[in-house]
Amino acid sequence: MPLVRVFYAVKANPAPEILSMLVELGSCFDTASLQEIEMVLAAGATPDRISFGNTIKKERDIARAYELGVRLYAFDSACELSKIARSAPGSKVFCRILVDCVSADWPLSKKFGCAPAMALELLTDAAGRGLDAYGISFHVGSQQTDPEQWDLAIGQAAAIFRDLGERGVAARMVNLGGGLPARYQDEVAPIAAYALAISQAMTRHFGNQLPEMIIEPGRGLVGDAGVLEAEVVLIAEKNFGDEVRWVYLDVGKFNGLAETMDEAIKYRVKTPRDGVETGRVILAGPTCDSVDVLYEKAGYELPHALEVGDKIRFLSAGAYTTTYATTGFNGFPPIQAYYI
Amino acid sequence: MPLVRVFYAVKANPAPEILSMLVELGSCFDTASLQEIEMVLAAGATPDRISFGNTIKKERDIARAYELGVRLYAFDSACELSKIARSAPGSKVFCRILVDCVSADWPLSKKFGCAPAMALELLTDAAGRGLDAYGISFHVGSQQTDPEQWDLAIGQAAAIFRDLGERGVAARMVNLGGGLPARYQDEVAPIAAYALAISQAMTRHFGNQLPEMIIEPGRGLVGDAGVLEAEVVLIAEKNFGDEVRWVYLDVGKFNGLAETMDEAIKYRVKTPRDGVETGRVILAGPTCDSVDVLYEKAGYELPHALEVGDKIRFLSAGAYTTTYATTGFNGFPPIQAYYI
Numbered sequence: 001m002p003l004v005r006v007f008y009a010v011k012a013n014p015a016p017e018i019l020s021m022l023v024e025l026g027s028c029f030d031t032a033s034l035q036e037i038e039m040v041l042a043a044g045a046t047p048d049r050i051s052f053g054n055t056i057k058k059e060r061d062i063a064r065a066y067e068l069g070v071r072l073y074a075f076d077s078a079c080e081l082s083k084i085a086r087s088a089p090g091s092k093v094f095c096r097i098l099v100d101c102v103s104a105d106w107p108l109s110k111k112f113g114c115a116p117a118m119a120l121e122l123l124t125d126a127a128g129r130g131l132d133a134y135g136i137s138f139h140v141g142s143q144q145t146d147p148e149q150w151d152l153a154i155g156q157a158a159a160i161f162r163d164l165g166e167r168g169v170a171a172r173m174v175n176l177g178g179g180l181p182a183r184y185q186d187e188v189a190p191i192a193a194y195a196l197a198i199s200q201a202m203t204r205h206f207g208n209q210l211p212e213m214i215i216e217p218g219r220g221l222v223g224d225a226g227v228l229e230a231e232v233v234l235i236a237e238k239n240f241g242d243e244v245r246w247v248y249l250d251v252g253k254f255n256g257l258a259e260t261m262d263e264a265i266k267y268r269v270k271t272p273r274d275g276v277e278t279g280r281v282i283l284a285g286p287t288c289d290s291v292d293v294l295y296e297k298a299g300y301e302l303p304h305a306l307e308v309g310d311k312i313r314f315l316s317a318g319a320y321t322t323t324y325a326t327t328g329f330n331g332f333p334p335i336q337a338y339y340i
Numbered sequence: 341m342p343l344v345r346v347f348y349a350v351k352a353n354p355a356p357e358i359l360s361m362l363v364e365l366g367s368c369f370d371t372a373s374l375q376e377i378e379m380v381l382a383a384g385a386t387p388d389r390i391s392f393g394n395t396i397k398k399e400r401d402i403a404r405a406y407e408l409g410v411r412l413y414a415f416d417s418a419c420e421l422s423k424i425a426r427s428a429p430g431s432k433v434f435c436r437i438l439v440d441c442v443s444a445d446w447p448l449s450k451k452f453g454c455a456p457a458m459a460l461e462l463l464t465d466a467a468g469r470g471l472d473a474y475g476i477s478f479h480v481g482s483q484q485t486d487p488e489q490w491d492l493a494i495g496q497a498a499a500i501f502r503d504l505g506e507r508g509v510a511a512r513m514v515n516l517g518g519g520l521p522a523r524y525q526d527e528v529a530p531i532a533a534y535a536l537a538i539s540q541a542m543t544r545h546f547g548n549q550l551p552e553m554i555i556e557p558g559r560g561l562v563g564d565a566g567v568l569e570a571e572v573v574l575i576a577e578k579n580f581g582d583e584v585r586w587v588y589l590d591v592g593k594f595n596g597l598a599e600t601m602d603e604a605i606k607y608r609v610k611t612p613r614d615g616v617e618t619g620r621v622i623l624a625g626p627t628c629d630s631v632d633v634l635y636e637k638a639g640y641e642l643p644h645a646l647e648v649g650d651k652i653r654f655l656s657a658g659a660y661t662t663t664y665a666t667t668g669f670n671g672f673p674p675i676q677a678y679y680i
Contacts, residue, residue, distance in 0.1 A: 011628055011670045032628045035671030054670070056574045056588040056626050059648075077576030077586075079648060098578060111586070111630045115579035234396045236417030238438060239455035246451070248396040254664075261601075261631070286396050288351055288372045290451045291601070308399075308419060322667070324594075327674045329663045330351045330394070331375030 001195045004213040007051050009178055010036045012218025012319040013226070017339035019043035030216040034061040037070060047071070053137075053216065055080055055096055055112055063087040074137060076114045081122055085129040092134035093126050094175055095119040097160070099138045099153040113138065116156050120163050127169045135173030135211065136160055142219060143265065144179035147189055147197035151204070158205035173212040174202070180220025182316045185266040191220070219319040226318025228256055228267075228335070232310045233286055244280045247302060249312070252285010252292040256335045257314065258324035260294040267314040273303040287330040341535045344553040347391050349518055350376045352558025352659040353566070357679035359383035370556040374401040377410060387411070393477075393556065395420055395436055395452055403427040414477060414515075416454045421462055425469040432474035433466050434515055435459040437500070439478045439493040453478065456496050460503050467509045475513030475551065476500055482559060483605065484519035487529055487537035491544070498545035513552040514542070520560025522656045525606040531560070559659040566658025568596055568607075568675070572650045573626055584620045587642060589652070592625010592632040596675045597654065598664035600634040607654040613643040627670040 007030040008022050014036060022029070023044045030053040031037045040050055047069030052062070055076040062073065066088040073084045076096040084093055098113035114122070119136065127133040138153040157174050164171045176198060181188040202210055234248040251257055259265035269283075278301035285292035302312075325334045347370040348362050354376060362369070363384045370393040371377045380390055387409030392402070395416040402413065406428040413428055415421045416436040424433055438453035454462070459476065467473040476497040480489040497514050504511045516538060521528040542550055574588040591597055599605035609623075618641035625632035642652075665674045 009628075014668075014671065031671070033626075033671035035668070035673070039671065054626070054628050056624075058571070058573055058590065077574065079574055079576055083648075110578060111624050111633055112628075113578070114576075118577075118579050121580075231398070233398050234417065234419055236419055236454075237458075238450060238453070239458050240461075250398065258666075284396075284451055286373075286394070288349075288394050288452075293451055308423075323669045325667055326598075327663055327665055327667055328354075328375070331354065331371070331373035331379065333375070334667045 001198065001213070001215065003210065004176070004198075004215050006221075007053070007175075007214055007216045008221055009053075009216045009218030010040060011323070013222045013322060014039050015322070015337060015339055016043055018222060019045075023049075028214075030218075034064055037065055037068060041068065051214070051216075057083065059083040059087050066091070072134070075122070076112060076119075078122060078125070081126055081129075081131075085126070085131055090130055090132065092132040092173075093123075094135045094137045094173060095123050095126075096137045096139070097153070097156060099140060099156070116160055120160050123160070123164055123171060124167055124169055133164065133169050133171055135171045135175060137175030137177055137214075139177035140179045142178055143181045143184070145181055145186070145188055147194045148201075149179070150176060150194075150198050151201040154198075154201045155205045161206075161211070171211070173214060175214040175216065178216045178218055178220070180215075180217045182219050182223025182319060183268075184316055185268055223319040224316045226316070226321065228314040228317035228321055230312055230314065232306060232308050232312060235306065235308060244282055245302075246284060247281045247306065248284050248286060249294075250286050250332075251314075251335060252287060252294060254285065254287050254289070254292055254329040255325045255332050256317070256321045257285070257294055259320050263295055263298045265320075266295070266298055267317060269300065269302070270313045270315065271303055271306055272310055272312075273305045273307075276303045276305050278302055279304050286332060289330070341538065341553070341555065343550065344516070344538075344555050346561075347393070347515075347554055347556045348561055349393075349556045349558030350380060351663070353562045353662060354379050355662070355677060355679055356383055358562060359385075363389075368554075370558075374404055377405055377408060381408065391554070391556075397423065399423040399427050406431070412474070415462070416452060416459075418462060418465070421466055421469075421471075425466070425471055430470060430472065432472040432513075433463075434475045434477045434513060435463050435466075436477045436479070436515075437493070437496060439480060439496070456500055460500050463500070463504055463511060464507055464509055473504065473509050473511055475511045475515060477515030477517055477554075479517035480519045482518055483521045483524070485521055485526070485528055487534045488541075489519070490516060490534075490538050491541040494538075494541045495545045501546075501551070511551070513554060515554040515556065518556045518558055518560070520555075520557045522559045522563025522659060523608075524656055525608055563659040564656045566656070566661065568654040568657035568661055570652055570654065572646060572648050572652060575646065575648060584622055585642075586624060587621045587646065588624050588626060589634075590626050590672075591654075591675060592627060592634060594625065594627050594629065594632055594669040595665045595672050596657070596661045597625070597634055599660050603635055603638045605660075606635070606638055607657060609640065609642070610653045610655060611643055611646055612650055612652075613645045613647075616643045616645050618643050626672060629670070 028049040136157040230249040283294040368389040478493040570589040623634040
């Protein structure tokens with residue numbers, strides 16, 4: 001995607017090692033909080049490479065970001081727009097619109113975005129308040145497995161651009177959001193397939209007047225780069241003759257694998273005994289909380305030869321693991337992370 | 341419950357201030373990990389007041405607990421029993437059985453416990469290995485709103501005791517588990533109603549040969565003692581004329597209110613503008629994660645006069661809040677806690 005600027009979604013993994021490397025590689029950064037902005041600045045980025053991409057911000061955090069030099073802000077409501085107009089005057093703003101996202105493994109609800117009709121009015125209002133009505137953003141859902149899902153939202157953005165133009169407001173940026181997948185149990189289309197589908201959709205809806213483009217990969221950039229190692233703590237059956245074994249690990253929903261919620265993200269699992277006969281297992285974490293079950297319905301199988309003390313690995317665990325862990329539920333410490 | 345010894349479930353809130361107070365009051369402690377054992381010892385408890393109540397333990401943690409003087413261990417599988425027999429010889433052990441728990445707001449799955457028939461064999465085996473086959477435990481589900489739910493499990497325990505007696509194994513303790521409720525949106529029965537129902541069930545199934553009894557309240561002890569304060573960050577509508585407002589707070593599922601998962605725990609909410617006209621709201625947290633929505637279907641209403649910057653309070657937030665928070669997802673720090 002040669003015309004698209006990358007804003008790394010810091011929330012996926014804010015490790016200083018990752019931020020520093022991305023600063024060197026020329027990336028920009030999508031941040032969710034003042035704390036993330038400070039982390040990115042500490043990693044060496046200049047503030048012009050930072051987007052304050054959360055649509056839910058305290059006004060004092062907007063004011064502080066503005067002091068730090070940040071000039072790019074997301075919003076999706078009149079209330080948030082007023083805060084930005086007051087505390088970050090003259091900044092570039094983009095309005096997030098609601099899109100229906102299907103076929104995403106971690107879909108986004110209606111929590112973010114407003115109706116396109118409202119976005120039109122809010123961006124018009126932004127221009128009237130001395131802000132730079134920069135453009136539109138949307139999100140097609142995290143771990144989006146269908147590259148065609150961008151088309152609808154891009155079409156809606158183009159329609160808003162036309163309506164804004166008729167009002168004399170020159171929007172010029174489309175923020176394509178996140179959604180690029182990591183490689184979990186199912187194969188995913190290569191990044192080139194996403195690039196092609198998005199480029200075609202942009203051309204279809206904008207013709208030869210392509211606006212600036214931003215994309216905000218998080219999982220898609222760092223997900224496949226991480227491995228989570230767990231120790232088998234217990235292998236148990238609930239009654240004599242049970243066909244399904246319970247395998248309990250020292251990591252679970254509360255210390256690293258929160259995205260197994262509702263069995264949404266299905267990690268690939270490697271064991272030191274792969275290659276021999278396998279049998280059905282239920283995988284669970286170590287806490288005394290019964291919601292700390294990773295996979296019960298997903299049909300995972302592990303080797304019959306698996307033993308207590310074995311180390312197993314969850315692949316593609318680089319995103320939404322370290323910071324999703326709790327501060328110490330059940331006394332278990334947060335997971336240790338190493339960057340190599 | 342004069343005959344019942346209280347083992348506080350440390351996981352509900354492991355604050356040193358709470359542990360120290362309970363040590364002074366004479367409480368015993370149900371712990372989930374070696375770290376929790378160390379916290380309880382640091383608060384001044386002697387090891388004979390500690391139960392290592394997690395059925396999922398690394399053998400090296402059992403060995404270390406034994407070194408520290410802990411002599412009471414839970415198990416629910418042959419694998420765990422072997423670890424305890426090897427690394428905590430001669431200790432008291434209790435076997436957790438599976439019970440069907442209905443009418444609990446935070447029900448427990450089949451993650452813990454084994455079939456009663458298996459418990460009988462495992463306790464027999466425990467006695468044969470030089471362990472003290474102390475008794476049976478079960479859990480009727482956290483935030484259990486029906487005091488009668490203990491009856492079935494107590495009956496099963498009594499049956500296992502009789503069968504063990506015929507084999508010459510003298511089990512003599514029933515661990516009634518947790519389940520005592522805090523006061524969320526719905527009224528709950530007073531503690532006396534639970535005491536009466538449990539006492540009657542014990543007498544019904546054990547007659548005048550009452551065994552020792554243990555209970556493990558966590559939420560029921562500390563839940564109502566806490567208040568979680570949140571700031572209103574944003575009030576928004578998704579389109580013109582929407583009847584439901586979105587109210588975004590600076591706490592959410594990832595920093596304190598994890599038990600709103602699936603809207604399971606419905607906290608009472610107080611605002612500084614209570615008493616005026618209210619309207620339907622969807623309550624959501626501050627992160628860029630769309631699962632960070634607290635209540636969408638539960639029908640919460642808040643005053644129309646509510647404004648950004650207002651502080652609202654979640655009552656009965658003393659349990660499963662501080663340690664359920666993440667280490668800093670989206671850059672937001674864990675919640676600050678004050679004990680008065």
